[in-house]
Amino acid sequence: xxxxxxxxxxxxxxxxxxxxxxxxxxxxxxxxxxxxxxxxxxxxxxxxxxxxxxxxxxxxxxxxxxxxxxxxxxxxxxxxxxxxxxxxxxxxxxxxxxxxxxxxxxxxxxxxxxxxxxxxxxxxxxxxxxxxxxxxxxxxxxxxxxxxxxxxxxxxxxxxxxxxxxxxxxxxxxxxxxxxxxx
Amino acid sequence: xxxxxxxxxxxxxxxxxxxxxxxxxxxxxxxxxxxxxxxxxxxxxxxxxxxxxxxxxxxxxxxxxxxxxxxxxxxxxxxxxxxxxxxxxxxxxxxxxxxxxxxxxxxxxxxxxxxxxxxxxxxxxxxxxxxxxxxxxxxxxxxxxxxxxxxxxxxxxxxxxxxxxxxxxxxxxxxxxxxxxxxxxxxxxxxxxxxxxxxxxxxxxxxxxxxxxxxxxxxxxxxxxxxxxxxxxxxxxxxxxxxxxxxxxxxxxxxxxxxxxxxxxxxxxxxxxxxxxxxxxxxxxxxxxxxxxxxxxxxxxxxxxxxxxxxxxxxxxxxxxxxxxxxxxxxxxxxxxxxxxxxxxxxxxxxxxxxxxxxxxxxxxxxxxxxxxxxxxxxxxxxxxxxxxxxxxxxxxxxxxxxxxxxxxxxxxxxxxxxxxxxxxxxxxxxxxxxxxxxxxxxxxxxxxxxxxxxxxxxxxxxxxxxxxxxxxxxxxxxxxxxxxxxxxxxxxxxxxxxxxxxxxxxxxxxxxxxxxxxxxxxxxxxxxxxxxxxxxxxxxxxxxxxxxxxxxxxxxxxxxxxxxxxxxxxxxxxxxxxxxxxxxxxxxxxxxxxxxxxxxxxxxxxxxxxxxxxxxxxxxxxxxxxxxxxxxxxxxxxxxxxxxxxxxxxxxxxxxxxxxxxxxxxxxxxxxxxxxxxxxxxxxxxxxxxxxxxxxxxxxx
Numbered sequence: 001x002x003x004x005x006x007x008x009x010x011x012x013x014x015x016x017x018x019x020x021x022x023x024x025x026x027x028x029x030x031x032x033x034x035x036x037x038x039x040x041x042x043x044x045x046x047x048x049x050x051x052x053x054x055x056x057x058x059x060x061x062x063x064x065x066x067x068x069x070x071x072x073x074x075x076x077x078x079x080x081x082x083x084x085x086x087x088x089x090x091x092x093x094x095x096x097x098x099x100x101x102x103x104x105x106x107x108x109x110x111x112x113x114x115x116x117x118x119x120x121x122x123x124x125x126x127x128x129x130x131x132x133x134x135x136x137x138x139x140x141x142x143x144x145x146x147x148x149x150x151x152x153x154x155x156x157x158x159x160x161x162x163x164x165x166x167x168x169x170x171x172x173x174x175x176x177x178x179x180x181x182x183x
Numbered sequence: 184x185x186x187x188x189x190x191x192x193x194x195x196x197x198x199x200x201x202x203x204x205x206x207x208x209x210x211x212x213x214x215x216x217x218x219x220x221x222x223x224x225x226x227x228x229x230x231x232x233x234x235x236x237x238x239x240x241x242x243x244x245x246x247x248x249x250x251x252x253x254x255x256x257x258x259x260x261x262x263x264x265x266x267x268x269x270x271x272x273x274x275x276x277x278x279x280x281x282x283x284x285x286x287x288x289x290x291x292x293x294x295x296x297x298x299x300x301x302x303x304x305x306x307x308x309x310x311x312x313x314x315x316x317x318x319x320x321x322x323x324x325x326x327x328x329x330x331x332x333x334x335x336x337x338x339x340x341x342x343x344x345x346x347x348x349x350x351x352x353x354x355x356x357x358x359x360x361x362x363x364x365x366x367x368x369x370x371x372x373x374x375x376x377x378x379x380x381x382x383x384x385x386x387x388x389x390x391x392x393x394x395x396x397x398x399x400x401x402x403x404x405x406x407x408x409x410x411x412x413x414x415x416x417x418x419x420x421x422x423x424x425x426x427x428x429x430x431x432x433x434x435x436x437x438x439x440x441x442x443x444x445x446x447x448x449x450x451x452x453x454x455x456x457x458x459x460x461x462x463x464x465x466x467x468x469x470x471x472x473x474x475x476x477x478x479x480x481x482x483x484x485x486x487x488x489x490x491x492x493x494x495x496x497x498x499x500x501x502x503x504x505x506x507x508x509x510x511x512x513x514x515x516x517x518x519x520x521x522x523x524x525x526x527x528x529x530x531x532x533x534x535x536x537x538x539x540x541x542x543x544x545x546x547x548x549x550x551x552x553x554x555x556x557x558x559x560x561x562x563x564x565x566x567x568x569x570x571x572x573x574x575x576x577x578x579x580x581x582x583x584x585x586x587x588x589x590x591x592x593x594x595x596x597x598x599x600x601x602x603x604x605x606x607x608x609x610x611x612x613x614x615x616x617x618x619x620x621x622x623x624x625x626x627x628x629x630x631x632x633x634x635x636x637x638x639x640x641x642x643x644x645x646x647x648x649x650x651x652x653x654x655x656x657x658x659x660x661x662x663x664x665x666x667x668x669x670x671x672x673x674x675x676x677x678x679x680x681x682x683x684x685x686x687x688x689x690x691x692x693x694x695x696x697x698x699x700x701x702x703x704x705x706x707x708x709x710x711x712x713x714x715x716x717x718x719x720x721x722x723x724x725x726x727x728x729x730x731x732x733x734x735x736x737x738x739x740x741x742x743x744x745x746x747x748x749x750x751x752x753x754x755x756x757x758x759x760x761x762x763x764x765x766x767x768x769x770x771x772x773x774x775x776x777x778x779x780x781x782x783x784x785x786x787x788x789x790x791x792x793x794x795x796x797x798x799x800x801x802x803x804x805x806x807x808x809x810x811x812x813x814x815x816x817x818x819x820x821x822x823x824x825x826x827x828x829x830x831x832x833x834x835x836x837x838x839x840x841x842x843x844x845x846x847x848x849x850x851x852x853x854x855x856x857x858x859x860x861x862x863x864x865x866x867x868x869x870x871x872x873x874x875x876x877x878x879x880x881x882x883x884x885x
Contacts, residue, residue, distance in 0.1 A: 013443075072408070075374060092444040102455055105407045109400055128429055134450070135425040138390040141256030143452035144406075149444045152400040154362060156315035156331065158338045159206060162362045165314055166369065167400025167447070 002123040006090045010123050011175065013093025017150030018163060019171040027053065030117050030174040034082050035060045037115060037172060042079030043067050045111065047103035049084065071106040081107030081114045087130060088123035094149045095173060096130065100142055108146065114168040119176045186529050193500035194827055198337050203498045206334065210492045213441025227434045232547035234427040235483040242473060245388040245421045246464065252391025256453025258460040266296035269465045273298060273380065273413055274305045276461050280411045282307060282377035288402040289313035290382025291329060291486055292415050292465060294508045295521055310372040312401040314365050318344060327502030327510060329488035330439045335501050379405035383416040385431050389424040393462070395449040396435060403449055411459045419469050419482040431485055434545040438487040472520050477556045481516045483546040490540035490550055495814040496533060499831055505530060512540035512550045519557040528561020533825060535818035536689065537786035559691030566690025574695035576681030576702055583654045587616035597864050608823070610830030611861030614655050621648055621657035625676050642672045644757070645712040647703070649722035650682050651853035659718050659853060662880035663754055670761050679706030683722040686819055688729065700733045704740050707747055715751045718876060720785035720852035727751045755792045755851050755875050777803045780878070781845035783836065783859060784812040785852035792851065797875060801882040806845045810836060817858035833862040841868055848872045
């Protein structure tokens, strides 16, 4: 369980990196927030989820509103990508996403908005707290881990910070209080 | 174009100067915050140096381990002995994949081997996807900074390029609009590319993992959308384990731009199902560098660009004039290792020796020293006369006395160089040699005080004056005697002392520097002392940092040299030790005419002084100026070799001081005094430049 101070630092750091942080009580509430975020946007590409969550999401969004397969073909249409996160890191406001599934990569990179569900219990204080877990995850090939801190950004033109180059313009972290997350 | 003309052109580029200067200032603040202060930086740097050092000490073993794990994870590993081999390997991977389009995320190693032209000649459409690199690709230019490749371009130039590329007018002030356009163009490239090429920021031997840092997210798309991923990396990028990689991850973005972390960090072990991952491991001269004792440390570099960010010369002339592909201080060394050696040797002379890069390097590389090594290797024959004079005190002092006798009469304003001297050198007035050097003045019993040590004096110090104080500014030495009178300190001036040896070392004349070190250690140790006090920060730094090493092989002097080095102290620090700054009220009462005083912190002074107490003790008000610790541009022979840059550094510094409202500028080094006083005089600036010793001595009644 992560101490409240750690959660507080995570929220503050993530917001400092221009991520939006929403506190949610349950997976159900998280799905409701995704549905709200979807208003006025293209369908939700969901990847990295178990059948149960996908079914619940499909109930909320309708078949039109949810893309589960062949994300690449829908590259231009996807409005929101929705993925789970494995860990959060408070010192940098980072979410760590197991992205070995190529659809998780596409869902988190192609759309303008990426929403990620992170259980509070998965937030660690420092990056080095993840050392062993990362070592284990990366030993298991093929492995592809993404650490994401805020939205895509550049300062390549006159050092002016500009959001949303190749990846999402918005990163929404749905921080779920209480116990375990969804599958 | 000659190198000097390139420099002139860069100095005349107003935009470049403005943008680099703004970056230097904001970088310093954000890095400070990202590392949570100097202590945080130093701890991080110690870890990086340890991780990189350990990896390099068993490089072959870790490379083999990495290869084994990579292959076990399903990647194909290609070893390239040379840049040409690496280019050809990558071209043939693309051929086998029947590729037409290749997308790339930013890779300095790909720049190093000039990969793009080779792939283009092979008929491939190569698209850089990092925004800065894409812009440079359109302009056919090399990056001017390791992590901000297009920092030298203005929004106007970039907008012009977008307008030309799309046929649609782009407003220079709508940077977001340009970024949207780039997103659309490059998205299509990602979706239609057959091969993605990346570099790697590190490679983890334990797991066979590649680590990639980007802010834009192009690294993730390049490794996701095309079916084939080629990663090109130098063998030195390998680290033992994830823990080591995390230490690099902690330091890299913080050092690069002052960010705590880049938006994306991607860790890749092996290809996914139905995909190919090719790892191209480049030697390209790295094993040769690893065996080169004098240069091997450069392999510790993590390519953060911090050395450029803190370099005063980079701030003025940008990356294109400081290196070939790799730029900035480390670029001066890497260009020699991997590119045109002759050019690298010329460019490597453009190091002022201020040590800012050494202090700012998160991998603890002694860059100024490596740069000097490069310069000397290419131009071995320089500096023999300097070496001869520095190595022999008798001859040096004869030469100085002769010069003093034939020079023009001192008009009190310093020497304005005659018009026959090229204009670039006339930016400052040069001081004249004193007709009576310090050593003569001290020999007069009335001036030096009692030569017999009075009873009850607790502290004995030796004054090491250095050439500038001895022969040019003896009044600074006299000020020291005046100040220490009545403090219970007995000062001695051993006559066997000469030049500290730094100018010879700067010219690559190691033996001459050693001879000077030997003579000075003998002179200093001819009398007992508690402290060796210096008035010149550069002499102090040279004695402290180099004497132990220069005399390490001299059984009679090695221990003495270490003791001397450990006892060297600058005047201001000595005075703080003596508690001279504590009687502020008394000092203020004596000199009610307190004036606003700014301080210039000499590059070679360690630790940097907090000058406030002493300036108050002298009865004045201290004004902190923004670039107090930025180099004054002197750098000894540097100012004669690169007068344009030297004068620009001095001029900017002085303008800042005058703007602050200060009437006096005080420093702790006669070299800085020479540079700043001479430039202020030549420009007619209303500013007096003094050594701290002189300022303080004024406050102590005669």
